[in-house]
Amino acid sequence: MSKNLRFKSSKLLDETYRISFKFNNKIYYGYKGDTLASALLANDVHLVGRSFKYHRPRGIMTAGSEEPNAIIQLHDNTSRTEPNVRATEIEIYEGLVASSQNCWPSVNFDIGGINNILSPVLPAGFYYKTFMWPKNFWEKYEYFIRKSAGLGKSPKEADPDIYEHKYIHCDVLIIGAGISGVIAAKMAAKNGLKTLLVDEKSFLGGSTTYDNSEFSKINNQIASSWLEKEVNEISKLENLEIKTRTSVAAFHGYNFLLARENLTDHLPINQRKNKIRHRLLKIRAKKVISATGAIERPLIFDNNDRPGILLSSAIKKYIDLYGVACGENIILFTNNDTAYETAISMTQRGIKVNAIIDNREQVDSKLSYEVEKNNIRIFKGYTVVDTYGYKRINGLSIMKLSKDGQKVIGEKIKLSCDSLGVSGGWTPSVHLFTQSGGKLKFREEDQVFIPSKYPSDQLCIGSCNGDFTIEEITANTILSIKKFLNIKNTNYKTLEIMTGINKSKRNIWLLPSDKILGKTKSFVDYQNDATAKDIKLALREGFRSIEHVKRYTTTGMGTDQGKLGNMHALGIISETAGTKMGEHGTTTFRPPYTPLTFGTIVGRNVGKFFDIIRRTPIHDWHVINNAKFENVGQWKRAWYYPKENENMHQAVQRESKAARDCAGILDASTLGKIDIQGTDASEFLNRVYTNAWSKLAIGKCRYGLMLNEDGMVYDDGVTTRLDENHYIMTTTTGGAANVLGKLEDYLQTEWPELDVYLSSVTDHYATISVCGPHSKKIVSKVIPNLDFSDEKFPHMSFKNAKIGEIKCRVMRISFTGEQSYEINIQSNYGKSVWEKCMEAGKNFDITPYGTETMHLLRAEKGFIIVGQDTDATMTPIDLQMDWIVSKKKYDFIGKRSLYRSDTIKEDRKQLVGLLTENPEEVLEEGAQIVTDIKKSPIEMLGHVTSSYYSPNLNKSIALGVVKGGKKMLGQKLIIPMENKNINVTVADPVFLDKEGKRLNAKL
Amino acid sequence: MFLINCPFCGEREQSEFKAGGEAHIERPKQPTELSDDEWAEFLFMRKNIKGVQFERWNHAHGCRKWFNIARDTSNDQIKAVYKMGEKPPVK
């Protein structure tokens, strides 16, 4: 290292702990406690990235989470790789590898830099204006734009780290542990309140931690020493929980906040194993105190973005906290007193302050006198008009400001420097406050937005509330906390404060230049390369609302949400439009305050914990017997059971044939089951189903169709009358929870007078369905005591029975059209009864079949599947199921809607059967159905909803919905596919055994 | 995420509840007597106001009871919680 930029005796760093790290393939050294930014600066590295649009060289600009430029890629090309990490936030550790992003092939030679030269032709909205025309060229442009754009790379492998979520409930949450947060925490905790104090930094105290100057004293002690004692004291308080490296991401209504606690990112990689990386804290606080501080404003002038240009407060922080000088010949440019504090810190360490350029004509404060005493030149009433140096600033020129601050006058003076500190005053960090719904007001004197209306039980204190001097901060904090927490006595009597700061400020949003605006590059948003010129252009083109200007120019749309420049954008808009600040709205800050990793958001809900998995009691048998599964809602259902090398089609064809030729067995346990009891149970069913229920005899089953109030089919299933006032309803697998909810809703809100009780019993029973010509013989062997004769046990009836000592219910119902029995038994016996059925069916070639075969078999019979053959636009009439709609019943859910002018239209889409001209051709589900392919555009008549090759009919069959389909029987239609048109004929949707002979095994 | 004071269980997180739309829309007792327009009024027409709105909520992951709330849609403040069948509080 040629330059000596590192000082000893920094409070934060452990100088005995040296750490090596790699940045852009070069090895550097820093100390424990350094951020990547402070360590790079100590190595005289300012250039860390390229800007997004013009690929201009950019350097570290700040020392905190507001950083727009120094966003880097961490852990190149590993599963831990992470883009957009702020170098100013990441603490270095042994093994850190980082690199610049948004540049190719390297940060020093970046091909995209050509955009900087082309920039006169790349104004705001350029992409919208140019590449959207001609319209169909967008695809071609997009390829190139996407290639050269983008911030960083996402990892390609699964995240190896562990994350978790935690709920915290507290009386008081304090966000930010600067001086006001520390005072508030002490007051709250000492007053017996359960208090949580969080700060995004690794230490407590905020900027006062390194406020070491003689010009800032509390009770006659240097401010930093006074605060150190306070911090030590609160660390021992019982009621106070302190979380550092914890950044509040979101502040929602009802004082619900999300914070990310960073637990391992500062540790060497080899110490992170099996440790939780980030913890998402879900905080519910009775009261919230925001002490989120303020962010220093940059100044907007030509070429204000060169590497080496930093916020003046950042230069001070690097010196006083990290012991790092940002250069050896530094100029400060300011419109207020803050930069003088930086100048004093620099002279204390012997760093050369070449000059201070001050917008103000009058400068008089203890600080400025001290600076003048040190023979530092102060150019009063001057502004910077340009800067020089490509990859690092090497000089600048200044000119005198006119009286009104709108022009520059006089001679241009050139000055040399290797770093420039800028200060445009301070902007309160009201991001979280506004996220919570808080309203701001504009304070004219120093041109800041401050909190005005609280939407919940909360308070803003310190500089985020617009108090910028230490005496205002301490006095107002103590006063407002006393009131807010209703505290009688405090440990803080009056604090004696001494400060050298004078609050005067000369605010000019866009500093004038000797060049015309069109020739300048005065950056407002560094990360997104939005300039003052772009904002003025947006206004010229008619954009007024800040939200529109923001989107058009992309100001504030980067990963930093424009924490530095949003105020200037608002200022330039109001100046140009001649309106009051805030009149065009203020930008809305949205969560998260700083980016969160996906891991933090997801927590432990990854892999098999991503969602609940429901398995039937017979699941293990299916697994052993080679079933393939499909997801139906949260359920795993056996889909088909391939034998040897069978593919799905072959397995389904075999299973389907076996079910009709001999016997099939299906696990139907997932069907929803609702137990319905009460003296009004029959009346209730009458109201919720379209058909009549009061006359259903005990021991009988009936198929029911349930509508929404709008007349559209909602669910279906068989319901059995177990006793006078006792029914069991089955629902579709996916609809079970919603049906129960809907029935409860009606019972509680519309018909509270009905004596009906509902209970979900889906998981209580295993349901085994045995079908086929041999089904009766099989179930008779499993339940020998039950009379299975057609006379005693006809189709659509039910019997109570016993298998050994275990009670079960047997329903003779069929979804396949075959003779079929369903055994319902307590879940834990499900697998054993299934195995008994398999054993009993051995001689009859009993074949287990899955959902795919079930779908095929029911399609042969033209039975609908709600949700596949219907969507929320099909009435029972559209489904040609008029037979199930009672004409006699006065009312049922959806009845009135069945004769609305719209639902009685004849040309609604109606369910029909479809047969292909070539019986081998199987249609694609979802394919469009048309009649005239010459017309342009072709009229879409409907689409195919179910389609299979039927091994029992030896031809392709399909169901579909077609406009006016009911009247089209026998008509030819066309299914246009990508490379051919398929001819089909409209047919009866019942393809097999229309007479229902098979239900009694009469083949 | 707001807190809702279920009249049967007490204060719980919003995530335990399911919203059920505008309250006090009674299902007509004699739907067949209604014209298409009258039925459509019941079926489709819902208010979406800025200010205090009466809503149905269900404690779906709790007692499963339905009840009503008066919520200010501009700031999500819940002004009142009351049982089904009870009259809405006066604004």
Ligand SMILES: [Zn+2]
């Ligand atoms: Zn409840």
